[in-house]
Amino acid sequence: MGNLKNVVIALVTPLPSILFYLSFLNHYYQNGNSTSSALWTWCLHHPLLLANAFFFLNVNLLFWVVGLLQSSHWMIDLYWTVIPVLLVHYYATHPLAQYDWWRSRVVILMTLVWSMRLSHNYFRRERWQWGVREDWRFTDMRHQYGKNWWWVSFFAIYLSQQVFLVGVCLPFYAVHSVDKQWNIWDVVAVAVCVCGIVVAYYADTELHSFVTRNDKLKGLGMPIVPNLDKGLWRYSRHPNYFGEQLWWWGLVIFGWNLGHGWTFVGSLINSMCLAYVTILVENRMLKQDYRAEAYRLYQKTTSVWIPWFKSSQQEEKIRILDVFSLVCIFFICLHHLSIFPFLVCSAICVMCNLLVEVWILLECSYLVPCMKSNKSFLLLL
Incomplete structure (x- = not known):
């Protein structure tokens, strides 16, 4: 009822x-x-x-x-x-x-x-x-x-x-x-959006299967698996977030192509908020005793959002340099817009994830404690 x-x-x-x-x-x-x-x-x-x-x-x-x-x-x-x-x-x-009729129908x-x-x-x-x-x-x-x-x-x-x-x-x-007539940038935007939908679907499906399997093991009184480390989750701690961000930033490409570059503001705010939500989710994971140790190791070897190859604990700091290298790629591509349109697009899409990678890899040693003690900041988020 x-x-x-x-x-x-x-x-x-x-x-x-x-x-x-x-x-x-x-x-x-x-x-x-x-x-x-x-x-x-x-x-x-x-x-x-x-x-x-x-x-x-x-x-x-x-x-x-x-x-x-x-x-x-x-x-x-x-x-x-x-x-x-x-x-x-x-x-x-x-x-x-x-x-443009085609652009509208494709977006809808x-x-x-x-x-x-x-x-x-x-x-x-x-x-x-x-x-x-x-x-x-x-x-x-x-x-x-x-x-x-x-x-x-x-x-x-x-x-x-x-x-x-x-x-x-x-x-x-x-x-x-x-x-404005349909052009190559619309194709790029569609490709990014579709990739985002596909990545998010597979990531969420893998997560659902993992949770369902653990529920069955728990019901049978058997030990549950502490952490999902297969499929897309082997290369990213939050591939579902990454896919969702690809979707929204793919839409931004449509706006930028039509002379409304300012429409990126909403996706930027959303990405920044999701960065903080990522920290909340991971802190919640670490509070669960049965998975805390496994998840700490997972954090040290697995990228936050952007899918990437596993790294050893000693290579963790190198991954920060990889993130900053994406910034360099972004500006290089902007300088050669007519030559590297697809590289520009890729760089724009990953820029929304840079804050998360740097922020969490550095463990937010100053910002996060401040935000935890500041209720007004939490309220805004």
């Missing part, structure tokens, strides 16, 4: 924004600008602000109220997979939209595939249930902030998600605001 209730809540909650937007489109195509009210005129001329208004009123406020009533903020996780689909269709159908199709992959992973992880639990980080913060959590959650969960979700979807706006 609870599962059915959550299904209804999840389907009904976004309807206010959807119905309002459909009403706006209906009014526009029936009347144009001839008898537009101030509200419809504003909606017409400010597509980015309207998208943010929808998010603030429908997600930040309404989702927050629902979360308070249910004492669980599970719904924002589910809608991470849905909101980008809603936004790309919103930008594509806005009356001021202008775009890839976004649908990305969403289906992530939704499948979400429900598979939740055993095909709706709203069984909220993100473990939200639960930790709930305990940390106690009676203040009801208002802290608005900023920590919802307002921050507006920055991330609307931000990473800015390339969708770029794609539907410039009518």
Whole structure:
């Protein structure tokens, strides 16, 4: 019964924004600008602000109220997979939209595939249930902030998600605001996005199989495997994060190609946040006694995000130099844009991971202790 209730809540909650937007489109195509009210005129001329208004009123406020009533903020996780689909269709159908037909359809199709992959992973992880639990980080913060959590959650969960979700979807706006002919950079962007989806799918599938196998071993009273060190996870401690970042930075290439290079801001913020989340996840691993020793060794020999060959503990510092060498490649490629377009693209994609590699390899000896003691910083993240 609870599962059915959550299904209804999840389907009904976004309807206010959807119905309002459909009403706006209906009014526009029936009347144009001839008898537009101030509200419809504003909606017409400010597509980015309207998208943010929808998010603030429908997600930040309404989702927050629902979360308070249910004492669980599970719904924002589910809608991470849905909101980008809603936004790309919103930008594509806005009356001021202008775009290359092929580019638009390819981006929409890839976004649908990305969403289906992530939704499948979400429900598979939740055993095909709706709203069984909220993100473990939200639960930790709930305990940390106690009676203040009801208002802290608005900023920590919802307002921050507006920055991330609307931000990473800015390339969708770029794609539907410039009518430029399809070119080689679109092919590069598609290749990066598809690689990201494929990598994330295989990484999440390997992780799910590992967890399922351990659950079976535990049920049989047998020793469980402390650490996943096979497949993509042999070359990266977080290949699923790497694949997800490839997807978002692949979209940035679309925006950059269309003269909207500023759309990288959302992906940069998202990458920086995920860098910190990576540290939280790894600290959580190290608190589990049965896997702590194995995971420490895994940390010393395996790349953080960017898949790379295993290294010995003595070679750990050399890997830092490998990371910085990517920076050099990036600037060399920028200097020869017309000669090395694919190298430029590759360098751009890995740049988002450099912060993580350097940060965690150096073990964050100063920054992380400061952030752990600074609740306001945690709140922003």
